[in-house]
Amino acid sequence: MLRFDVLTLFPDMMSAVMGHSILKRARDKGLLEVRVHNLRDYTDDRHQTVDDVPYGGGAGMVMKAEPIFRAVEALEREAFAQGERLRLLFPTPQGRPFTHEYAQQLATERCRMVILCGHYEGVDERVRLALSPEEISIGDYVLTGGELPALVLIDATSRLVPGILGDPQSLKEESFADSLLEYPHYTRPASVRGLGVPDVLLSGNHEAIRLWRRKQALRNTYFRRPDLLKNRILTVEDQRLLDEVIREGVVATSTHNREEGGRRL
Ligand code: 9D3
Secondary structure, eight states, X not given: OEEEEXXXXXXXXXXXXXXXXXXXXXXXXXXXXXXXXXXXXXXXXXXXXXXXXXXXXOSSOEEOHHHHHHHHHHHHHHHHHTTOOEEXXXXXXXXXXXXXXXXXXXXXXXXXXXXXXXXXXXXXHHHXXXXXOEEEEOOSSOOSBSHHHHHHHHHHHHTXXXXXXXXXXXXXXXXXXTTOOOOOOOOSOSOBTTBOOOHHHHSOOHHHXXXXXXXXXXXXXXXXXXXXXXXXXXXXHHHHHHHHHHHHOTTSSOOSOOTTOOOOO
C-alpha cells in the first residue's frame, strides 16, 4: 500500500484530481491512499494565518513555518503510533529532477510519503533547516505552486505499483522499452480520411510486427530525443534496426509529424 499525505493551502485542487481516473480506482482497491490536509487547519490564530510578508521587504508573501511544523508533527505522531516512518517530499523549482527512476524508487518505498506544497513566493527557510525535506523539481519551467507537481509525483509513482494499472503487461513492456519513445498506434477503421494503416500491422505476422514497432520506437527516439540513445548499449537487433533507420534518413516512413510540423486542417 502506497500512502501519500499532502499538505497544501489548496486542498480542493488536489481532491478534484484525485477523485478521478485510475487513481480513484487504485484507492477504491486499497492499493493507494492519498489524504489531503489543509495547512489552514494547523494555524492557531483567529484569522488562520498561513502566510506573511517577507522579512527584509520585497514583493509577495511567504508561507509561515509553524503551521507546517504542526502538520508534520501530527503526521509523525500518527505514523509512530502505527510503527511507520515518514519521508518528507518538497516540490520546489531548485529540487532534484524528477525522473522515471525517481518514481520507481518512490513506488518501492515502505514509508508514508508526505508532500509539502509551497505557494506564493516560497516557504520560510526554517522549514528546510528543521525538516530537511527532499526537494524535487518536475522540470525547468515556472509554476505557481507545488500542487500540480505533487499530483505529478503521485500519478507517476502510483502507476508503477503492481495492480494499480489494469494491465500488468504494459508495465513489463515499459521496463523492456525503458527510455525509448513509443511506436505509433492504430485502431479501427483501416482507413480514416484516406489515411491507411501500415500493412505489417494487418499481416498477422507477430515477429514482423514486433520488429516494425521496435524500429519505429528507435526511429522516433533517434530523431526526437537523441539524448536518450547516448551512452546506451544496444542489442545486436536494435543496432541493426537503428542502422536501417539512419540509412533511410528522415524522409522514410515515419508516421509521426515532426515537431511543429502538424498539418493544418
Ligand atoms: C515567483 C517566485 N520565484 C522567484 C524567482 C521563485 C518561485 C517560487 C515558487 C518560482 C515558482 C514557484 C512555484 N513552483 C513550485 O512550487 C514548483 C515547481 C516549479 O515551478 N517548476 C518545476 N517544478 C516545480 S516543483 C515545485
